[in-house]
Amino acid sequence: MLAPTRFLLVFCSGFSLLAVWGPFFWPPLDALGQGTPVLLAINLIAVVCAVIFGRLRSNLPIACLAGLAVLSSGYAIVRGWPRAERAEPGGQPLRVATCNLWMSNRSSNEAATQLAKINADILLLQELSPTGPLSLAAIADAFPYKSECNYCSQAIWSRMPITVRGSSKVDWPLPQEQQQLGIVWAKIAINQQTEIGVVSIHLSHADTSGKQLDELDALKRVLEPFDEKTLLVGGDFNASPDMLRYSKFVSDTGLRRVSFWPTWPDSLGSLGAPGRFPVPFMAIDHILAGSSWASMASRSEGGLGSDHYCAVAEIALQR
Known part of the structure; x- marks a missing residue:
């Protein structure tokens, strides 16, 4: 096995181990684990290469590390x-x-067409700027009930009545100039007997600064007044399920994933390139549901002109 190949495989294996186990000692290292499925594939290839190519004895340490x-x-x-x-x-x-x-x-046309195709009962929208170039006027009338947050560029659109709505800047434990995020929420009457809480969130990018960890802690406090059993929380978490911070948030809140498919990347426009990425490989947009919900189906829908796919879930209250 060539020396550069050895170095690459050792680096990927070491990176994977640091991403998985490092956060237990220093939580911000969890940001390294956002591409864990990709690293898993690379390490599997490393094991195969170490066994097949060259002398097994000389490649055994690399095979063990990759394993x-x-x-x-x-x-x-x-x-x-x-x-x-x-x-x-x-x-x-x-x-x-x-x-x-x-x-x-x-x-605008592509986004409106795809959102109409999804045919959702409740839409949680992020990066929907009232002054931006995107217009969804073509489908806005299909959702007569809305809870919107202009300063945080988020909205909840519903086909069912919204009884209470609101938005707020969360008390993030951050300097004022970094407090760019907020939440939008609504209570929606899905029938005459049942009212559910719905929260849309857009977290910052995962990095080793610890900012996103603080946001997740603040979000837990925001969710406390809602009935956990019928609560729905969705949005761009900028965190994948294999990250420790995500699984800890889900465990602490009692919520469960009901959307299971990768949602990033889609359009290459945010990178300044034309076209779309062949397939998404990271699940960073999520829908989480309380214990009273049963998951029926989920999928991802792209082609909206965004670098994200939509996460779509079909759910129902349990018997």
């Missing part, structure tokens, strides 16, 4: 996997979608 990285990455992925639903849905199915539309998106 340990494979097991660690697999553990991280399983840790973030949703718990299986056993209860049968009892109520009318509800289709919920969360979409980061990208602030500089100019593809």
Whole structure:
């Protein structure tokens, strides 16, 4: 095996181990784990290459290191996997979608067409700027009930009545100039007997500064007044399920994943390039649901002119 190849495989294996186990000692290192599925694939290739090419004895240390990285990455992925639903849905199915539309998106026709195709009952929208180039006027009338937050560029659109709505800048434990995020929320009457809480969120990018960790802690406090059993939380978390911060947030709040597919990347426009990425490989947009919800189906929908796919989930209240 060539020396550059050895170095690359050792680097990827070491990076994977640091991303999985490092956060237990210093939480901000969790930001390194956002591409764990990709690293898992690389490390699997490393094991195969170490066994097949060259002399096995000389490549055995690399194979062992890569094997340990494979097991660690697999553990991280399983840790973030949703718990299986056993209860049968009892109520009318509800289709919920969360979409980061990208602030500089100019593809109004494509976005409106795809959102209409999704045919959601509740839409959670991020990076929807009232002064931006994107217009969704073509489908806005299909959602007569709205809770919007202009300063945080988010909205909740619903086909069902919104009884209470609001938005607020969360008390992030950050300097004033860094407090760029907020939330928008609504209470929605899905039938005459049941009212649910819905929260849209857009977190900052995961890095080693610890900012996103502070945001997740603040978000937990925001969710406390809501009934956890019927709560829905969705948005651009900028964190994948294999990251420790994500699985800890889900565990602490009692929420569960009901959207399971990768949502990034889609359009290459945010990178200054034309076209779309062949397939998404990172799940960073999520829909989380309380314990009273049963998951029925989920998918990702792209082609909105954004660098994100929409996460779409079909759910129903359990019997």
